[in-house]
Amino acid sequence: MSTRPLLNRRLGGLGTTIFAEMSALASATGAINLGQGFPDTDGPEEIREAAVRALREGKGNQYPPGPGVPELRAAIAEHQQRFYDLAFDPDTEVLVTAGATEAIAAAMLALLEPGDEVIAFEPFYDSYTACIAMAGAKRIPLTLRAPSFRPDLDELQAKITPQTRLLLLNTPHNPTGMVLSAEEQDAIAALAIEHDLLVVTDEVYEHLVYEGTHHPIATLPGMRERTVSISSAGKTFSFTGWKVGWVTANGPLVSAVRTAKQYLTYVSSGPFQYAIAEALRLPDSFFDGFRADLQRKRDLLGEGLRAAGFEVYQPQGTYFITTDITPFGEKDASAFCRALPRRCGVVAVPNSVFYDDPDAGRSQVRFTFCKKDDVLREATSRLQRLTS
Numbered sequence: 001m002s003t004r005p006l007l008n009r010r011l012g013g014l015g016t017t018i019f020a021e022m023s024a025l026a027s028a029t030g031a032i033n034l035g036q037g038f039p040d041t042d043g044p045e046e047i048r049e050a051a052v053r054a055l056r057e058g059k060g061n062q063y064p065p066g067p068g069v070p071e072l073r074a075a076i077a078e079h080q081q082r083f084y085d086l087a088f089d090p091d092t093e094v095l096v097t098a099g100a101t102e103a104i105a106a107a108m109l110a111l112l113e114p115g116d117e118v119i120a121f122e123p124f125y126d127s128y129t130a131c132i133a134m135a136g137a138k139r140i141p142l143t144l145r146a147p148s149f150r151p152d153l154d155e156l157q158a159k160i161t162p163q164t165r166l167l168l169l170n171t172p173h174n175p176t177g178m179v180l181s182a183e184e185q186d187a188i189a190a191l192a193i194e195h196d197l198l199v200v201t202d203e204v205y206e207h208l209v210y211e212g213t214h215h216p217i218a219t220l221p222g223m224r225e226r227t228v229s230i231s232s233a234g235k236t237f238s239f240t241g242w243k244v245g246w247v248t249a250n251g252p253l254v255s256a257v258r259t260a261k262q263y264l265t266y267v268s269s270g271p272f273q274y275a276i277a278e279a280l281r282l283p284d285s286f287f288d289g290f291r292a293d294l295q296r297k298r299d300l301l302g303e304g305l306r307a308a309g310f311e312v313y314q315p316q317g318t319y320f321i322t323t324d325i326t327p328f329g330e331k332d333a334s335a336f337c338r339a340l341p342r343r344c345g346v347v348a349v350p351n352s353v354f355y356d357d358p359d360a361g362r363s364q365v366r367f368t369f370c371k372k373d374d375v376l377r378e379a380t381s382r383l384q385r386l387t388s
Contacts (some may be wrong), residue, residue, distance in 0.1 A: 010133040017126055018353045022337065031341035032379045034301075034367040035349040037174075037319060040375060043238035044279070044286065051242075051275035060270025066262055068096025068246070068273060075277040076246050083206075084216050086224070092251040095258050098268035099243040100204045100232040105131045106261035107200045107228050107247070112137040116165035121151065123354030123361055125174050125202070137165070141356050146324065146364070147313050149176040153187045160191065166198045167191075169217065172205040175351055175366045176322050177315020179212040189220045198253075199227045204245075207236045207287050210295040211316040218248075225250050228257060233276045235319070236290070238370075242272040294319055294369070297376060301369040304380025309387045310365075319370040322351060326363050328386055333365045334358075344382045 019036045026033035042048060054060055060069065067073060073090040080086040088094055097103040104127055112118065114136030120128055122141035132139045142156050167188065171180040180188075192199050199217060206214045218227040232245035247257050302321055305312050311324035325336050333350035341347050351364035369376060 010136065011130065018349055019126075022347050022349055025338070025341050026347040029341040029345070029347075031345045031347045032371075032375060032382070033347045034369075034371065034376075034379055035337075035347040037235075037368045037370060038240045039238040039370045040372055041238065044282070047237060047239070047275050047279045047282075050278045051271050054271035054274040059274050060272070062270070064267050064270045064273060066267060067091075067258060068094065069270075069277070072096055072244075072246075072273040072277040072280075075280040076248065079280045080229075080248055084219055086216065086219060086248070088248045089251070093248060093254050095247040095254050095261065096269075096273060097245040097247060097261055098265040099234060100202060100230050100245040101127050102243075102261065102264055102268075103230040103232075103245045103247050103257070104128065104200070104202060105134070106257045106264060107230070108132055108135040108137070110256040110260035111198055111200070111228070111253075112165060115163065117161060117163040118166045118168050119156065119159055119164060120168035121170055121173060122356060123175055123351055125170060126354060128168060128170075132168075138163070139356070140164070143355075143357075143360055144173070144176055144178060145360075146322070149173070149178040149313070149322075151180070151184060151188075153184065153191075156188070157191055160195050160197070164195065164197060166200060169199060169201040171201070171203065172209055172214065172315075172317025174205065174318050175320050175349075175354060176313070177318045177320055179209055179214065179316040180217075181212060182215060185215060185217050185220065189217055189223050192226060193222045197226070199223065201227060201229050203229060203231045204235045205318040206231055208291055208294055208319060209317040210291070210298060214317070226253075228253050233272075233279060236287075237276070237279045239272070239276075242269055242276070244269045244272050244276045297369040297371070297373070300373060301367060301376050301380065304376065305367065305383070308380055308383035310383075319368055321367050321369060323365050323367065324363050325365055331363045333361070333363055337365060344385050346379050346382050 022035040073094040077088045077090040108131040112135040116137040119140045122143045228249045234240035313322045337350045349366045351361040352358040355361045
């Protein structure tokens with residue numbers, strides 16, 4: 001047999017995701033899983049029933065249309081108009097994907113050539129690393145540093161080279177919870193226009209902003225024609241297993257992304273697409289109540305983590321809290337997280353895996369708060385063993 005490595009060298013070093021590893025550890029030890037960001041309760045009952053109704057009526061049980069069912073594409077366009085005053089043609093400027101992860105992969109594969117440079121916020125959501133690598137492009141980190149995790153815009157400008165093709169933004173940002181301000185978005189947009197860059201923006205936590213406001217960069221002058229906006233239903237409606245995501249952009253950009261997407265999953269989530277079309281039309285009271293409930297859970301977990309001895313970096317959005325373990329006299333978050341289930345019966349994720357330079361986030365640990373109140377209270381109670 002050939003001695004040539006089986007794994008494409010572009011994917012070297014990736015291996016099993018940290019989420020799979022830590023969730024397996026939670027299962028093996030019976031620990032409370034505050035590592036992977038999935039809710040422990042389902043979303044609205046009427047939306048679940050809408051999926052059941054679609055199944056029974058035979059909607060989506062066979063291949064749905066490649067771009068997504070018309071009902072969902074229309075609902076996505078209405079959502080963008082309703083919340084951001086962005087007008088998109090549901091037939092040519094909206095594409096349904098298998099979650100935001102596929103949308104990101106398709107965008108990278110469609111828009112990048114080997115050797116192109118992509119500037120992205122570090123720490124990265126882990127799929128960014130793999131998707132950029134699969135496209136043969138080069139990842140250029142713009143490191144967000146504690147305690148505020150704000151982007152250094154002068155550093156961003158300095159990192160732009162003739163090889164820079166694309167800015168990959170994530171706001172609200174996972175894992176830090178940073179939300180770009182209007183002034184930061186204005187500055188980023190000006191750089192994109194000046195250097196003729198494409199922008200891909202991951203906005204899956206758009207309805208989970210507790211401080212500040214989410215304004216899509218596509219709303220800014222000169223940005224709609226160069227921006228691919230990505231979001232999904234999983235984080236907003238607590239149906240992460242349905243894997244319904246979408247892309248909105250101008251026609252040529254959507255066409256490019258669709259060209260790549262059709263050779264990935266082709267189509268997915270047929271009956272769930274009809275249900276999410278109904279979810280996107282829920283009244284403002286749903287979105288307001290969901291955000292308020294998660295903000296309360298953020299505060300509940302944050303208070304508990306502080307009481308347990310962690311340094312806590314208050315997130316502006318998402319449903320994650322980044323902490324620092326140096327108050328415990330520890331510096332290695334990876335070792336800390338791998339030992340934590342047996343020490344305290346809790347699972348968390350080391351932020352170091354989201355950095356190109358692990359030293360940059362070596363002492364940072366991420367917890368999720370999209371769990372029941374009693375689960376959060378029990379987890380923080382267990383974590384107090386660290387100082388007992």
